[in-house]
Amino acid sequence: MSGLESLYQEIILDHSKQRTGEGFVDPGTHASADNHQYNPTCGDEINLRVELSDDRQTIEKVSWEGDGCSISMASASVLSDMAPGMSLGEFQEMVDKFREMLRSRGQIQPDEEYFGDAAAFAGVSKFVARVKCAMLSWVAAEEATKEATVAK
């Protein structure tokens, strides 16, 4: 796979256009928190909301508004697809593994079964300048989840 194709995989291009989770959803009575992340280098920006289940043990929904490159938008979309239904522990583990993969400069081959669509971002790890783009929404979700667990 040539450099560019490994970065802009079909899954990423699709998610960057058909975006899951775009547009804030009212959490109703569920505990939720919003987090804002901004990449001053390129202007990528995301406001992301994590809504927890009644018992606050699982992620119920992820919704967001943002503006940015195809990698950052696709990453937010994939995250919003995958996170709902995960326990807080499972989700944090995936964020950690995703981060580790992105920082590996192409050294870590993702377990596709585990990562699902998120495995498509493995190619991003070879483009150091783009790692932040892919991480932006995941960092926002990580922070929002922490805040939501202690929200009143």
Added chain:
Amino acid sequence: MSTKYALPESTPLNNETVMKLRQDFPILSLEVNGHPLTYLDSGATSQNPVQVLDAERNFYTGANSAVHRGAHTLAVESTDLFEEARRVVAEFVGARENDIVWTANATEALNLVTYSFANASEGLGGEAAQKFALQEGDEIVVTEQEHHANLIPWQQLAKKTGATLRWIPVLEDGTLNYEEAEKVITARTKVLAFTHVSNVLGSITDVDYLVKLGRQAGAFIVLDACQSVPHMPVNFRELDVDFAAFSGHKMLAPTGIGVLYGKSELLKDMPPFLTGGSMITKVTMTEAEFMAPPTRFEAGTQKVSQVVALAEAVRYLGHLGMENVHAWEAELGKRLAQGVSEISGVRLLGPAVGMERAGVAAVHVDGVHPHDVGQILDTEGIAVRVGHHCAQPLHRAMGINASTRASGYIYNTTDDVDRFLQSLATVRPYFGIND
């Protein structure tokens, strides 16, 4: 001992002569991602000719020593080179020697002015410095086009002194709204700070007109000359600005060296910004007396090798002739603007095709983020700037967050421009956007 130039003095620049000139720039023969490097990011930082690199190396191998301290032979030689550089740079921009202050970069040069004014506002510098003091009711006028370096220091000064920050707005294409300038600049205007050439758009400001308004208002006039001094003949005394800032690394010199131009008759009354060694005459445990400018504003060990290298960069540009430089870059700018305007779904920012512009074009690609545009170009070895180019308010005024900018210099050919245009035309199709 200077390195021979690839071109004879005052050679007009064209594709043929530029190809020869490129021999002076080793980095331009790099391959990037399997393609010859097409460097169109000189607006961010320019490349260095061997003459400049040699000058810096020769300084370290033949003269290196502390300047303005010590009486041994090398110290004298270093000091001579350091001060000779000041004469060379002063002459290049129509200034007197004592008008030139060395700084780390243009950002520091602009901060020097704002911090000095803030110090004057707090009473430092005594009676003579009171003309620089700001207070509530005073106004600082900038433009919506400014690089953050010529905006945020003024925001900070306004916050410190209670003065009000106002600005000349831009039109939808990002160029200055001169009609509004007349309303914004008033008798309350204490400072008028604006850019000579927009770093994003390549539009050239009507300096004479704004200076006239500024003078009528009795304001101090500050010019951000980062994108003009490297690219066209500039004479600060003729332009009649009070202060100006520019940066070495955008004009063939290394990073770490910038210049503040200040009329020496004003600098002499200004309180210092950074204080410490080298800028004092007599020091007691409670008081210090300061040197005359420019030394008053050059505290601590100076960046001597970069100063020497900057002087060599100025000689290099002088050897080419700034009229020649300006004429060639106008050609590049024209070709960029024309070419961009022919690509479907790509919006040319700034001056319309046929209007005056520097050798720069910033574009908005409909439906594709600049980061993705830059990525496609990079795979073909084309280096451009993507992002907000340190001008967020300008982008916001144009209804976008970021843009893609190609900026040319003396070593670019029309082939470079054409490679950029060809690659730019493939971006929307690559992302599956068709009209």
